[in-house]
Amino acid sequence: MLRKYSNTRSLGDNIKLGILTAIVAGMVNVASFMLFYSFSSNVTGYFAILASEVSQNNYYQIAIVLLWIMSFFLGSFISNFIVIHFNRRNTYLAHAMPIMLELLCILGVAIYGTSFYNGTLFETELLLMILLLSMGLQNGLTASISNFAVKTTHLTGATTDLAIVFSMFTHKKYRNNKDIKDKAKLLISIFSSYLLGAFIAAFLYQSLKFNVFFIVVAFLTVVIFYDLSKIYKFNRSLKVYKLKKQETEQQNADNVQSNSKQVAIS
């Protein structure tokens, strides 16, 4: 899911990453709306709101919305910054670090919300800023490593892409095109997962409130450890293979030595 980069990624890699991160995005968005009455990844909407607040001279709201937009921008920036600067040293780590940062952000919000939150406006806006940062980190990573094929919080773009794909299916020429079919599968998976995440958060919110974010943290942990377990198994298998090879070579060397001794004796 996280080990491969750009064109080396398969459809399966993109679908797995898309599903898990879309569930996370859906849950975080719905939970933030129900807790704070604002979305945590609706950047298109925030630009429109910014224009509206500027026209009404609401300086406070202008400042807050600008901070939120910058927060999302910063998240995406940090994500791609880590990927391009650390990709050569360790691909898995370069791709996992933004998810780890996202996990820390959401975990921080969960812990603060359950233990210290008093409901003041300052706390609300700060927590939303952190959630926007986390969504920026996620969107930046998924778009960057999948060559913009996977977009889990940018549903405007995904809806546009899906509509284009469906319109292409109306033409005989594109109906059996494997790339277009794969894109349709990926987009439908992302939509379904986002909705699933949104439903889960909406149902669980009443009883769990801020604890919903702990479930989000669990999903992100699966994303991080999925590839780590495969790397661990691969490294272990490689080690075992090398040991066996050494033993075989040693045995062969011993056999050759004993054969040569026998020949010498005879």
Place this chain on the structure above:
Amino acid sequence: MKIRIALILLFTSISVIVLAFIGNKYNPENEFVGSWDEIDWNIKGAEKSVVTNLGLVQPPSEEDRDSIRFHTAKSWKFRPGGVLILQDKHEEKELEWRLKGRGHILEITDGVVTEYYDINLLSDEKIELNYIAPSFVKDYARLVIRRSS
């Protein structure tokens, strides 16, 4: 590369400090604190609906108008720390009030029933609140309160 990172961090820090300063100066919570008198409660949605205009449904009576919202009072006292005191002719209720979102939503709750209002106008003398129906319809009813003299 280190210089670039430093410049980016510097720019981000300055922007955050400036925006935080603006936020602190113009915090809408400070505008709410004080005593206010309710001067108008007007249901807009029901009167403008097609079914009432065609005479299919009777528009709500004066008593029904108030039944849409749970928390009613003539005097509203917003205290710091999220305490709201509603005073009517014979009773006084203590509720909690909070601003949500970017400071554009007022939430009031008694722990059991929670109501949300979209803040349409917030000034020194007057506050206009649009009642948000459970279906998230904002332009349903308007509450206007004026600062007590």
